[in-house]
Amino acid sequence: MDELEKRMLKEVAELDSLPVGAFNIRSNGESAGRCSTANIQIESRESGDGINVYFKDGTKNESCHIPVIISKSGHKECVYNDFFVGSDCDVVIVAGCGISNCGGHDSQHDGIHTFHIGKNSKVKYVEKHYGEGNGTGKRFMNPTTVVNLDEGATMEMDTSQIAGINDTYRITKAVLGPGATLIMHDKILTNFDQTAKAEITVELNGDDSVCDIVSRGVAKGESEQDVIIDIAGNAKCKGHAECDSIIMDKGVIVATPKLKATCVDASLIHEAAIGKIAGEQIIKLMTLGLNEQEAEQKIIEGFLR
Amino acid sequence: MLELQNISFHADDKDILKNINLKIDDKFVAITGPNGSGKSTLLKVIMGIIKPTEGRVLFDGQDITDLEVYERANLGISFAFQQPVRFKGLKVKDLLSIAAGEGVDVSKDCKYLSAVGLCAKDYLNREINDTLSGGEMKRIEIAMAAARGGKLSLFDEPEAGIDLWSFQSLIKVFENLRRVTNGNIMIISHQERILEIADKIIYLKDGVVDRFDESAKIMSELNMGRYGCGCAYSQKEGACNG
Numbered sequence: 001m002d003e004l005e006k007r008m009l010k011e012v013a014e015l016d017s018l019p020v021g022a023f024n025i026r027s028n029g030e031s032a033g034r035c036s037t038a039n040i041q042i043e044s045r046e047s048g049d050g051i052n053v054y055f056k057d058g059t060k061n062e063s064c065h066i067p068v069i070i071s072k073s074g075h076k077e078c079v080y081n082d083f084f085v086g087s088d089c090d091v092v093i094v095a096g097c098g099i100s101n102c103g104g105h106d107s108q109h110d111g112i113h114t115f116h117i118g119k120n121s122k123v124k125y126v127e128k129h130y131g132e133g134n135g136t137g138k139r140f141m142n143p144t145t146v147v148n149l150d151e152g153a154t155m156e157m158d159t160s161q162i163a164g165i166n167d168t169y170r171i172t173k174a175v176l177g178p179g180a181t182l183i184m185h186d187k188i189l190t191n192f193d194q195t196a197k198a199e200i201t202v203e204l205n206g207d208d209s210v211c212d213i214v215s216r217g218v219a220k221g222e223s224e225q226d227v228i229i230d231i232a233g234n235a236k237c238k239g240h241a242e243c244d245s246i247i248m249d250k251g252v253i254v255a256t257p258k259l260k261a262t263c264v265d266a267s268l269i270h271e272a273a274i275g276k277i278a279g280e281q282i283i284k285l286m287t288l289g290l291n292e293q294e295a296e297q298k299i300i301e302g303f304l305r
Numbered sequence: 306m307l308e309l310q311n312i313s314f315h316a317d318d319k320d321i322l323k324n325i326n327l328k329i330d331d332k333f334v335a336i337t338g339p340n341g342s343g344k345s346t347l348l349k350v351i352m353g354i355i356k357p358t359e360g361r362v363l364f365d366g367q368d369i370t371d372l373e374v375y376e377r378a379n380l381g382i383s384f385a386f387q388q389p390v391r392f393k394g395l396k397v398k399d400l401l402s403i404a405a406g407e408g409v410d411v412s413k414d415c416k417y418l419s420a421v422g423l424c425a426k427d428y429l430n431r432e433i434n435d436t437l438s439g440g441e442m443k444r445i446e447i448a449m450a451a452a453r454g455g456k457l458s459l460f461d462e463p464e465a466g467i468d469l470w471s472f473q474s475l476i477k478v479f480e481n482l483r484r485v486t487n488g489n490i491m492i493i494s495h496q497e498r499i500l501e502i503a504d505k506i507i508y509l510k511d512g513v514v515d516r517f518d519e520s521a522k523i524m525s526e527l528n529m530g531r532y533g534c535g536c537a538y539s540q541k542e543g544a545c546n547g
């Protein structure tokens with residue numbers, strides 16, 4: 001792996017070296033390393049456009065890293081990764097994609113991740129998207145995440161797109177069975193003329209299923225964000241969504257909440273707020289010695305943590 | 306140390322501060338006076354949060370009237386707000402490390418927090434958002450001022466909303482600031498016990514410095530009932546006739 005790839009790995013997966021546990025590193029459409037473990041099996045899909053990852057029942061305290069790097073200007077790909085997590089597991093899955101585009105052609109990664117999470121299993125899923133490069137070629141990323149949670153299963157998702165992606169369309173679809181829990185923290189920062197669209201759809205189909213969605217966005221420059229959170233309560237369930245955004249400069253944010261209840265015992269809440277950084281927050285940090293730009297940066301850093 | 310020359314502040318057709326002249330060299334100065342008399346406005350003028358309509362502010366002989374808030378902060382002036390500001394996502398330890406101007410130092414943070422009666426273990430990782438109670442926010446605000454430990458620490462009603470923990474501990478925080486950092490303190494308070502330990506008291510009324518004198522002298526006048534509503538007297542008697 002060259003220096004660029006190493007740096008991108010660090011950005012998207014916080015990796016300084018090859019990860020421990022199972023991993024699959026995809027670089028410019030080719031495998032740059034793969035490792036299965038006794039409990040986690042990674043296989044190429046027959047169609048050759050992605051991987052299937054199998055977690056044995058009862059796999060605990062293990063992790064699976066599947067970072068993707070694109071450094072060739074003009075590389076475009078569509079990748080399907082399916083995760084089959086057995087029952088009673090407790091695992092961490094770290095995905096992430098970095099595009100470095102210094103050339104004149106557009107680069108694009110579309111990743112469709114589908115999770116089948118078995119009874120009483122717990123999955124923590126971390127996904128970071130990052131772009132860089134000073135070429136005229138654009139960087140596009142369109143992740144789709146489909147989550148099927150079986151009885152008593154829990155998925156904790158930490159997804160973010162912090163910089164450098166010109167346009168993104170992020171789709172998340174989750175279906176929850178009885179007693180299942182989905183916790184999702186989604187963060188997006190856009191700048192310049194970037195655009196981002198996020199669509200999060202949750203179906204609470206099982207009794208005692210719970211979802212808690214927190215979406216935070218910061219739109220700087222002339223960027224635009226469009227966030228839709230759509231929760232359906234079809235059983236005795238609890239759904240909570242919070243969509244909180246900061247706009248700066250000439251940024252535009254559209255937040256659309258949608259709640260639908262088809263069961264009298266469904267309890268659904270959606271909170272949405274958009275505003276600029278509070279002046280008093282900047283002043284407070286200035287009394288601690290930060291200038292205005294530093295103060296804004298700290299506030300956004302905290303907000304998107 | 307601090308000199309205010311002809312400071313006036315007008316807003317909304319109102320004279321909120323009227324030609325204030327003060328020369329302060331004392332270590333511990335309390336500002337008191339009725340609600341709405343301009344106390345917070347005066348401290349904000351010193352910190353640079355409010356620009357006076359007229360007049361100059363001198364700090365250690367330097368004219369700081371045109372300096373920004375952060376430039377004054379870097380000269381060693383700090384400010385604890387009457388209503389502390391809340392942040393989504395920033396944690397107590399983040400603000401303490403910004404305040405101290407260094408990376409996170411758990412043992413130091415622990416010292417600042419325990420001085421205000423908070424256990425670092427429970428609070429360092431708390432977000433400074435609306436899950437913290439009013440009293441907790443006030444205590445953290447004081448801890449931050451202590452962490453900055455500059456030449457001039459400004460406190461706007463630090464004791465308001467704080468239970469009886471604490472009074473002694475609070476006073477210890479001020480004494481520490483005075484002793485350890487050899488800093489000066491200006492504190493807005495309606496509390497008799499704070500007014501008593503001050504070297505001097507500024508009594509502000511309708512945007513004018515009504516009195517500026519030794520604490521003992523002003524306290525005896527206050528106790529004789531010369532001043533009404535909003536001051537130590539009315540708090541002590543629990544009656545307001547002013």
Ligand SMILES: Nc1ncnc2c1ncn2[C@@H]1O[C@H](COP(=O)(O)OP(=O)(O)OP(=O)(O)O)[C@@H](O)[C@H]1O
Binds near residue numbers: 319339
């Ligand atoms: N920007 C402003 N515009 C208009 N009026 C203001 C402004 N700032 C302060 N005031 C008014 O000036 C007066 C002084 O306010 P200030 O907050 O300084 O009072 P205070 O002495 O600190 O009162 P308290 O004891 O209630 O804290 C009040 O009447 C307030 O309403």
Ligand SMILES: [Mg+2]
Binds near residue numbers: 344345346387461
């Ligand atoms: Mg006040």
